[in-house]
Amino acid sequence: MAVLVTRPAEKGIQLVDMLNKSGVAALHLPFFNITAGRELNDLPNKFNQLKPNDYVVAVSQSAVDFAAETLQNTGFHWRTDLQYFTVGQQTALHFASLSEQPVHYPFLSENSEGMLALAQMQNLKGKNVLLLRGNSGRELFPQQVLARGGDIDILECYQRQPIDYDNVEQTSICKRAGIQTIVVTSGELLNTLIQFVPENEYDWLRSCQLVVVSTRIENMARKFGWTDIVVSPKADNNTLLQTILTLTS
Structure with a gap:
């Protein structure tokens, strides 16, 4: 089995390295x-505008890193x-x-659903929430903060800059590599993956097993036509590695 990792930046590189060292061929x-x-x-x-006991929410390690460097x-x-x-736990530790x-x-x-279920998030009346994220993201959390009486301030800590590929060539490489x-x-x-792969290769794409990190993404994939989908219990690389290794055993 060969695995394609779409996770960006260092996390993606790290997961590919972990898979290769575990005997699983992987491409990034x-x-x-x-x-x-x-x-x-x-x-x-x-930060100065926040009141004592207000909330700061970081959606990823990238948001934490850029915010920490700036401060x-x-x-x-x-x-x-x-x-x-x-x-997530790994981002929290970081x-x-x-x-x-x-x-x-x-x-x-x-x-986001798990975050909204926390006891501290149930009554946000009078609470200011500073959300540290990228240049796009799900709107569920900001919407719910407002619905629960809080004020939300979204700050763009990082940008996702699209990488320009020859999609026909890259898809061909993935197929030849046995992904x-x-x-x-x-x-x-x-x-992005669905838009990237040429339509005449959709049968191949849907035939690939998909490893995702939430039932929300699983449901999105099923609407596109995927049937072989595995949901990793968590999104960190160690859990993803174990999930993939279980599939190969």
Whole structure:
């Protein structure tokens, strides 16, 4: 079995390396480069405007990294009187190590739905929430913050810059490499994958096993026609590796 990893940046490179070292042939085909966001200069001022016990939510390690670098370069520090959140355990550990602050995350469901199920998110009346994310993202969390009485401020910490490929050539390379399993870690990546592969190769694409990280992405894939879909319990690379190794055993 050969695996195609669409996860961008260092996480994608790391997963490919982990798979190869475990005896699973893997290729990396990232659709985006991750670069600094256009609103990072506003971050120190946004932090100063928050009231004690307001919330800061980071959607990914990239958001944490760019925010931490910006605060360090401008002489600011992570405030000790705020509450910090992420959508996943690995990002929470990373966030906590850089900020030296406690970071909350949903244990059972590492996504927006899990975040919204946390006790701290049930009544947001009078609460300001600063959301650190990329130049696009799901709108469920911001919408629910407003619906629950809070105020949401979204700050673009990073940008996803599309990578220009010859899609016919890259699809041919994947087929020749024997790709049978594709790892997709977001709905945006799934849509990009479908748009990237030429329509005359859709039968091949749908014949590949899909490894995703949520039932939401699974449902999106089923609407496109996939039937062989495996949902990884979590989105971190260690869990994805174990999920894939289970498929090969």
